Amino acid sequence: MKTRITELLGIEHPIIQGGMHYVGFAELAAAVSNAGGLGIITGLTQKTPELLAKEIAKCREMTDKPFGVNLTFLPTFAKPPYPEYIRAIIEGGIKVVETAGRNPEPYMPYLKAAGIKVIHKCTSVRHSLKAEAIGCDAVSVDGFECGGHPGEDDIPNFILLPRAAEELKIPFVASGGMADGRSLVAALALGADGINMGTRFIATKEAPVHENVKKAIVAASELDTRLIMRPLRNTERVLMNQGVKEILEIERDKGAALKIEDIHDKVAGIYPKVMTDGEMEAGAWSCGMVAGLIHDVPSCRELIDRIMREADEIIGKQLAGFAKG
Ligand SMILES: Cc1cc2nc3c(=O)[nH]c(=O)nc-3n(C[C@H](O)[C@H](O)[C@H](O)COP(=O)(O)O)c2cc1C
Numbered sequence: 001m002k003t004r005i006t007e008l009l010g011i012e013h014p015i016i017q018g019g020m021h022y023v024g025f026a027e028l029a030a031a032v033s034n035a036g037g038l039g040i041i042t043g044l045t046q047k048t049p050e051l052l053a054k055e056i057a058k059c060r061e062m063t064d065k066p067f068g069v070n071l072t073f074l075p076t077f078a079k080p081p082y083p084e085y086i087r088a089i090i091e092g093g094i095k096v097v098e099t100a101g102r103n104p105e106p107y108m109p110y111l112k113a114a115g116i117k118v119i120h121k122c123t124s125v126r127h128s129l130k131a132e133a134i135g136c137d138a139v140s141v142d143g144f145e146c147g148g149h150p151g152e153d154d155i156p157n158f159i160l161l162p163r164a165a166e167e168l169k170i171p172f173v174a175s176g177g178m179a180d181g182r183s184l185v186a187a188l189a190l191g192a193d194g195i196n197m198g199t200r201f202i203a204t205k206e207a208p209v210h211e212n213v214k215k216a217i218v219a220a221s222e223l224d225t226r227l228i229m230r231p232l233r234n235t236e237r238v239l240m241n242q243g244v245k246e247i248l249e250i251e252r253d254k255g256a257a258l259k260i261e262d263i264h265d266k267v268a269g270i271y272p273k274v275m276t277d278g279e280m281e282a283g284a285w286s287c288g289m290v291a292g293l294i295h296d297v298p299s300c301r302e303l304i305d306r307i308m309r310e311a312d313e314i315i316g317k318q319l320a321g322f323a324k325g
Helices: 004-009 026-034 049-062 082-091 105-113 125-133 157-167 181-189 211-219 242-257 260-267 271-276 289-293 300-324
Strands: 015-017 039-042 067-073 096-101 117-122 138-142 172-175 195-197 225-228 236-239
Touching (some): 015 026, 026 039, 026 067, 026 300, 039 049, 082 105, 105 117, 125 138, 138 157
């Protein structure tokens, strides 16, 4: 399938694997890229720029297809040395960067000078327009359904995507709630040029996370995510578990007076415990409502081939049949 996104990124299928903390390692990025999508290494999961350079080199050994790096500008507890991470990305020959969180404008000149295509992930039309204005090549429009940080506007993709299509000139992909061929066709119908998936790619054979995480996603329904950190205006959609229950109790008690220190031990340093050690009750980890649509653990190639086959069938048979009527 050819869209503005496949053309821009030089990939076969319009499917991107979004950056995911402690999930987006070389193994997953290479598997997605080898299957014809765009795999993405999560920059800040690598504790230093030197380690990111090694992860990029490792991924390059595993695929000769394009892959990207995610750089998240979130209010993290530590202050990462972003310029040095960017140097590792440029020196590693990376040609696609997914930025997320705060405005990437200060870093745009360096990325553009290195010929890097920048896809900014954002949760509103106004932020998408800002990304377009500062020279981003594409945006990933993250609806309220998404795993991770859906922002504070709470606009689901059935509204957000067509609104983005009305306003944007640059290509964009639909992110949040995407799982299968139905998602891809719907996203295209709403004006997007492809899809970005997070949660769906965790439940794949190659995702280098503990089996417990994959089992938890397959077992979860669309009712099992919760929003935390709302009073801090740093809302995150996470899978319900004991740690999240405790966070929600603290948030209820503190109300608007909540401070990050009140829940710090249940939101910081949790990812290695969950993703590596499989401690499923340890605390908060991002997960989308799309868990309700995830029923198996295929390889990335099986997943992407299936999405493209389903999309072809829906467009060629189901929808073509309606058009005739
Ligand atoms: C476990 C997990 C970790 C994530 N970590 C990051 C991250 O570090 N940076 C980022 O920009 N997005 C992160 N995301 C968001 C994804 O890249 C993607 O935008 C989101 O998962 C899309 O929604 P979906 O889960 O419904 O597909 C994360 C998502 C998940 C599920």
